[in-house]
Amino acid sequence: MAAGYADILKAPHATRLLAGTLVGRLPNATAHIAIVLFTRSEGGSYTLAGALAAVYGLATAVGQPLLGRAVDLYGQPRVQLPAAVVSGLGMLLLAFAGTGSLPVAYAAVIVAGLFTPPLEGGLRALWPDVLGRQDRVHRAYAMDAVAQEILFTLGPLLVTLIVAVASPGAALLVINAVGVLGALSVVLSEPSRAWRSAPREAHWLGALRSGGLLALLGAFFFVGLALGSITVAAVAYADGHGGDAVYGWLMAALGLGALLGGTAYGARQWAGEPERRLRVIVALLALGYLPLLLLPGVPAMAALSVLAGVFLAPALACAFIVVDRHAPRGTVTEAFSWLVTTFGVGAAVGTGAAGPAVEGGGTVWGFAVAAAGGFAALLVLTLTQRVLSHPVAADGPAAPEDGPEENDRNGAAQPGFSSGREA
Numbered sequence: 001m002a003a004g005y006a007d008i009l010k011a012p013h014a015t016r017l018l019a020g021t022l023v024g025r026l027p028n029a030t031a032h033i034a035i036v037l038f039t040r041s042e043g044g045s046y047t048l049a050g051a052l053a054a055v056y057g058l059a060t061a062v063g064q065p066l067l068g069r070a071v072d073l074y075g076q077p078r079v080q081l082p083a084a085v086v087s088g089l090g091m092l093l094l095a096f097a098g099t100g101s102l103p104v105a106y107a108a109v110i111v112a113g114l115f116t117p118p119l120e121g122g123l124r125a126l127w128p129d130v131l132g133r134q135d136r137v138h139r140a141y142a143m144d145a146v147a148q149e150i151l152f153t154l155g156p157l158l159v160t161l162i163v164a165v166a167s168p169g170a171a172l173l174v175i176n177a178v179g180v181l182g183a184l185s186v187v188l189s190e191p192s193r194a195w196r197s198a199p200r201e202a203h204w205l206g207a208l209r210s211g212g213l214l215a216l217l218g219a220f221f222f223v224g225l226a227l228g229s230i231t232v233a234a235v236a237y238a239d240g241h242g243g244d245a246v247y248g249w250l251m252a253a254l255g256l257g258a259l260l261g262g263t264a265y266g267a268r269q270w271a272g273e274p275e276r277r278l279r280v281i282v283a284l285l286a287l288g289y290l291p292l293l294l295l296p297g298v299p300a301m302a303a304l305s306v307l308a309g310v311f312l313a314p315a316l317a318c319a320f321i322v323v324d325r326h327a328p329r330g331t332v333t334e335a336f337s338w339l340v341t342t343f344g345v346g347a348a349v350g351t352g353a354a355g356p357a358v359e360g361g362g363t364v365w366g367f368a369v370a371a372a373g374g375f376a377a378l379l380v381l382t383l384t385q386r387v388l389s390h391p392v393a394a395d396g397p398a399a400p401e402d403g404p405e406e407n408d409r410n411g412a413a414q415p416g417f418s419s420g421r422e423a
Contacts, residue, residue, distance in 0.1 A: 210328050
């Protein structure tokens, strides 16, 4: 298992790109927490803190696919680094201006979110050039999903540490300064400087003209909804079983499950079409949420949270492969960014939906929203399997997983993508 990941990290530039991307994405994982803590330290209400964090998240969701399309058109260094700097300046404005002037505060978080660089999509676009063989690329996708879980687990701890040692304002500055350094490390690397997107067919819809990609985005909106609702339902559970410490344990258990699942998934090669495999994984993900409705004691609930998280990272890793197969030629970074955006919007909707569900029916209904989201994702994948079975790599039957793909950046023959296949 470890040997497979070690083989990837030994590839030239691989460790630098993975580490730089994770460091560069630190603001993605922590900015909403830092914004809430900073607003509260300025005397702002919870409502204002939540609103600023929500606006930041919405701006990020809008900016990611737009910047992803710019990367596909103009290359990584010309987009990623300037975007990271402008995003950091937005947070700098918030830290020094404070929340005394609401228009300035909202403008600051909008700029910071809108210009958050699409490093996640950019890294997945680089893997084929860096790793070559498709089996190594697929393993890298799994490793990427695992690393993401680590980032979203350790990032908030880093913010709270900086707040304890210095101040919430310092946390805003530090995480964004570190983010700029991470982006700088990526764009100065040889693969990032040399990477060019495949020639693309001009179309205002960009990546969204792929029916298969739209189906995948629809499914992962509901996967995000499930994950977002769990974060609220877990708070309600913790309030009745020991408070914040229990909430921390449940979130850590969920992350541990994803870490274990992603590590196991990436340790072996998988036969068959990834679209079919994704349906199975999402079905298991949905089933994993059902035991949470039992609301047992804390030790058992932590164990069930591990189970609920096991299939999340494999679902993401498999989705990355499906994106690569269905993204129209020349839109790979944009396509990956759309997946990030849709997942994030789904999580935000899930967070909003779980609150009223808990207030109206109790904690069990919060976890029921998560289960419903999982099964809704499975329903979307099931109803759209005909579209998903035809990647844009082929004009007829779906190309085999180990055959040439539409987005193969390693010189494989590329069948054309005609406007007649637009969604």
